[in-house]
Amino acid sequence: MGRYDGKRVVITGGSSGFGLTTARLLVDDGARVLITGRGQARLDAAREQLGENAVAVQSDAASLPDIAALADRVKAEFGTVDALFVNAGITRTVPFESMTEEVYDELFAINAKGAYFTVQKLAPLLSEGSGVVLTTSVANVKGMPMVSAYAASKAALRSMTRGLARELLPRRIRVNAISPGPIDTGILDRSLPKEAAEQTKAQMTANNPMLRFGDPGEVAKAVVFLAFDATYTTGAELTVDGGASQL
Template sequence: MGRYEGMNVVITGGSSGLGLATARLLVGEGARVLVTGRGQDALDAAREQLGGDAVAVRSDASSLSDIDALADHVKAELGTVDALFANAGISGFAPFEATSEQLFDELLTINAKGPYFTVQKLAPLLAEGSGVVLTTSVANVLGLPALSAYAASKAALRSMTRSLARELLPRKVRVNAVSPGPIDTGILEKTMPKEAVEATVAQMAADIPMLRVGTPAEVARAVAFLAFDATYTTGAELAVDGGGSQL
């Protein structure tokens, strides 16, 4: 029997990256996992990878109607939820002087508004003792260049983690955040030439006290800890960043 046998989990943004790695971990330990994503091809691939205990649902975190529909789907498919990983989000790079209103609105809508209403709509389905995990970022504390709007969206999530943790206490639901540093999710390979990827990863690793970038599996283990095992922890943010925001 797996460690999370019989547990129902919802992971938004679960068709790739950190969400998919977390889904793999939990499915492998017996959980029934419902993942969401915006692209049908990626969802189909994730569903195939995860196997029979996983459900893949197309849902856009920027759309309140999609979030409402997701809540209905989760209720019909799972009934109650033991863990919610509100992970759907996007990155956006632009110098402060060149940040457009469109980019600002997109980042705040998907990264902050989306998770907020995802938790709100799924809260009635959360079982007593369940855990909610939000995905913040080391950018919300480091003041990195070209990330001002992105960092603001993640700082909003950090604040929400505390507020929602307090508001969901009467339901005996914990709310925490995982804060990744540089993680090798493979996204750079999709947007850069191989030589540029190698140089970028080397530079990121050199800036980290542990002198390496992290893996999605390392973030997944932190998410699972916050969702299930950190039973006396709520309102906290766990940095998974090789010490980059701490040392």
């Protein structure tokens, strides 16, 4: 028997990166998992990887109608939910002087508004004693160039973690955040030319106290800890960053 047999988990942004890695960890240990993503092809590939205990739902975190439809689908599939990992988000690297209203609004619509209303719509389905985990970023505590608007959206999530933790406390629902640093999800290789990606990774490695990137599995283990095992912890942010924001 798996450690999470019978548990029902929803993961937004679960078709790639550490969202998918977390889903795989949970499915392998007996849980049923519903993942969301915006791209159908990537969702289909993730669903095939995860097997019959996974449900893949196309859903846009920036769309309130999509979030409402997601809540209906979760209720139909699971009835109630034991853990919610609100992981859907985007990154945009833009210098301050070049930031546009369109990009700014996109960052906040997905990273902040989408997360807030995802919790709101799914909260009625959360079982007593369940755990909610939001994805923030070390950028919310470090002054980093090119990501000021992204960092602000993640700082909003950090504050939201505390507020929602207080509001959901009467139902014994815990709300915490996971704050990843540089994690080797392959996003740099996919989004930058090869030489630029290698230079960026080398610089980030050299600047990290542990002198390496994190593995998605290390984030997944921290998420599952907050979702299920941290029964006396709420409103907290757990960093998984090799010490980058602490040392």
